[in-house]
Amino acid sequence: MSTSRGFTLIEALVAAAVLGLGILSVNTLAMHSLNAGAASHQQITALALASNALECWRSGPTLCPASAALGAGVDSLSTLSGTTYTVRSGVTPTAYAQLQAIQVSVSWQPASNNTGNSHDNPMATGSGQLIISTRASSVPVFVSSTNP
Amino acid sequence: MHSTLGDFKRQQGAITLLMVTLLVLLASMVGLFTARGVWTERLASNHSLWNAQAKYTAEAALETALTLMDSALSDPANTLWTSHEPGQCAPGLTGIEWQCRSLSLDAAWDMQGHTVQVRVMRDVVRAPHVALVLAEARHTANHAAAQVQQSLYMPTIAPIGVANKAAPLVTQGCVSEAVVGSTRFCAPNANQGSCGGSGYNVGTAIHSLFAPDADGNGLISLAEQQACLNVSASSLQGGGGVMPSTALPTPNTAQCDSAVWRTVFGATTPAQIQAISQAQALKGLSANTSPARSVYWIDSPNEWSQSLGSASAPVLLVFSATACASQCPRISPSTKIVGTVFLDTQCQDSRAALWHSGTVMGQVALASGLPSLQGGSQLQWLANHRQAFDWPWPSGIDAQRVQRVRGSWKSGS
Numbered sequence: 001m002s003t004s005r006g007f008t009l010i011e012a013l014v015a016a017a018v019l020g021l022g023i024l025s026v027n028t029l030a031m032h033s034l035n036a037g038a039a040s041h042q043q044i045t046a047l048a049l050a051s052n053a054l055e056c057w058r059s060g061p062t063l064c065p066a067s068a069a070l071g072a073g074v075d076s077l078s079t080l081s082g083t084t085y086t087v088r089s090g091v092t093p094t095a096y097a098q099l100q101a102i103q104v105s106v107s108w109q110p111a112s113n114n115t116g117n118s119h120d121n122p123m124a125t126g127s128g129q130l131i132i133s134t135r136a137s138s139v140p141v142f143v144s145s146t147n148p
Numbered sequence: 149m150h151s152t153l154g155d156f157k158r159q160q161g162a163i164t165l166l167m168v169t170l171l172v173l174l175a176s177m178v179g180l181f182t183a184r185g186v187w188t189e190r191l192a193s194n195h196s197l198w199n200a201q202a203k204y205t206a207e208a209a210l211e212t213a214l215t216l217m218d219s220a221l222s223d224p225a226n227t228l229w230t231s232h233e234p235g236q237c238a239p240g241l242t243g244i245e246w247q248c249r250s251l252s253l254d255a256a257w258d259m260q261g262h263t264v265q266v267r268v269m270r271d272v273v274r275a276p277h278v279a280l281v282l283a284e285a286r287h288t289a290n291h292a293a294a295q296v297q298q299s300l301y302m303p304t305i306a307p308i309g310v311a312n313k314a315a316p317l318v319t320q321g322c323v324s325e326a327v328v329g330s331t332r333f334c335a336p337n338a339n340q341g342s343c344g345g346s347g348y349n350v351g352t353a354i355h356s357l358f359a360p361d362a363d364g365n366g367l368i369s370l371a372e373q374q375a376c377l378n379v380s381a382s383s384l385q386g387g388g389g390v391m392p393s394t395a396l397p398t399p400n401t402a403q404c405d406s407a408v409w410r411t412v413f414g415a416t417t418p419a420q421i422q423a424i425s426q427a428q429a430l431k432g433l434s435a436n437t438s439p440a441r442s443v444y445w446i447d448s449p450n451e452w453s454q455s456l457g458s459a460s461a462p463v464l465l466v467f468s469a470t471a472c473a474s475q476c477p478r479i480s481p482s483t484k485i486v487g488t489v490f491l492d493t494q495c496q497d498s499r500a501a502l503w504h505s506g507t508v509m510g511q512v513a514l515a516s517g518l519p520s521l522q523g524g525s526q527l528q529w530l531a532n533h534r535q536a537f538d539w540p541w542p543s544g545i546d547a548q549r550v551q552r553v554r555g556s557w558k559s560g561s
Contacts, residue, residue: 011162011164011165012164014165015164015165015168018165018168018169018172019168019171019172021172022168022171022172022173022175022176023172023175025176025179026172026175026176026178026179029176029179029180029182029183030179030182032183033179033182033183033185033186033187034186036186036187036189036190037186037189037190039190040186040189040190040192040193041193043193043194043197044193044196044197047196047197047200051200054204096212096215096216096219098215098218098219099211099212099215101208130197132200132201132204133204133205133208133258133260134204134205134207134208134211135207135208135211135212136211137211137212137214137215137218139214139215139218139300139550139551139552140549140551140552141551141552141553141554142301142542142545142551142552142553142554143554144542144543144544144545
């Protein structure tokens with residue numbers, strides 16, 4: 001009888017240990033996945049911001065009033081889902097007067113608790129940077145005077 | 149019974165352990181599947197980024213190429229279209245009319261590990277003034293690739309404008325026959341019928357932009373017009389020529405400014421026509437290919453004996469100043485040309501003297517008079533004779549500069 005009780009205690013301890021290890025592993029995996037997911041989200045958001053900045057610069061001040069500031073290399077800050085993104089673009093001349101080199105860099109880091117809505121995504125803990133480079137030529141588009 | 153209960157109690161721990169293990173396994177599987185989903189999302193996110201970077205690199209290459217082409221084409225002596233590289237044509241543009249080549253970009257450009265290739269191509273028969281520029285960027289390590297393309301209007305030719313001299317012969321001087329009544333000039337006619345028949349043809353058979361003012365009164369009288377247009381009534385189907393009513397300065401033979409050239413070709417220069425002829429020859433186009441060659445720039449002084457063109461596909465023959473250095477090459481009597489024939493006589497009547505036109509359906513234009521046209525020459529009007537060099541331009545365009553074709557930008561990966 002006493003032998004049976006002894007076995008139950010040991011079995012319970014082993015079971016608890018296995019369960020604990022399992023939960024720890026799963027928890028680690030889950031944390032890692034959430035972090036990776038958040039990092040992907042941050043990267044995609046940064047890419048969207050970089051593309052927006054580029055398209056804004058291309059469309060000019062009439063369609064995009066912010067383009068002048070972007071062209072001047074002024075930083076633009078935005079906090080989305082608990083991450084603060086800093087967009088900086090620069091336009092530099094090339095060997096050809098008609099051609100300009102454009103670089104947009106987006107860096108990101110977790111928003112501090114007193115700014116933005118960091119509670120939206122508590123897993124957004126990573127920081128990073130994304131750089132997009134391209135060029136723009138001033139060769140015009142022919143637009144017929146008869147077109148609307 | 150007691151023994152069975154005892155066995156069960158002894159196995160309770162094992163069952164608990166089994167249950168826990170199963171729970172842990174289940175949780176692990178859920179975790180793994182979630183991790184796999186996240187990993188896939190991460191991979192997709194990376195690919196989106198790499199593809200975007202490849203696209204922006206391809207765009208940078210395209211923009212650089214447009215700038216280089218704009219810069220190159222502003223130089224009349226550019227060599228942009230003097231070569232053809234067969235492997236550079238895009239899939240689907242493999243016809244003989246497509247001239248293709250690669251374009252080298254400047255090396256001082258950080259392409260972020262991408263390999264960049266730019267190709268330019270154009271149709272030398274239907275639209276030698278429109279180029280398709282195709283830029284590709286590829287990153288081998290990231291397995292990312294992108295392609296962008298844009299079409300351009302190029303100042304390789306100019307719009308020729310509306311035809312305002314609808315006559316089978318346009319000259320810049322007087323016309324006469326070697327043998328009276330032995331030639332035939334057929335004016336445009338309302339019925340588009342055959343050449344001949346009294347009263348059948350209407351319009352102008354010969355249009356001269358210059359007639360000498362013999363009496364020096366500043367006007368070109370009817371008598372002066374008739375003296376200048378020394379062609380018999382039987383030859384002149386459709387009647388009469390149009391001469392300027394006021395006297396114009398005698399064409400300068402030392403520095404010929406051909407008003408006839410501008411009448412026929414608008415602002416297109418001889419060098420541009422020559423370049424397109426060379427491009428068509430470079431591509432191996434001939435009367436027997438499909439499409440057939442449409443522009444011939446001829447420097448040889450030898451008699452021309454190849455019949456060319458058809459009513460649906462007229463040709464352009466330009467006998468250059470080199471070919472006409474002493475006297476313009478004749479077109480042999482049995483030869484038929486459908487299209488436009490231009491003789492660059494440099495404002496000197498002697499270079500067109502005793503010329504033979506063969507049979508030309510369309511228009512013959514020359515930068516001088518045409519004295520003593522030989523018997524058997526027949527010139528008949530064809531309304532669409534300029535089709536070989538009347539390439540389509542949008543109205544209102546400044547054809548002197550490179551411009552993007554609206555709506556032609558495309559991207560892909």
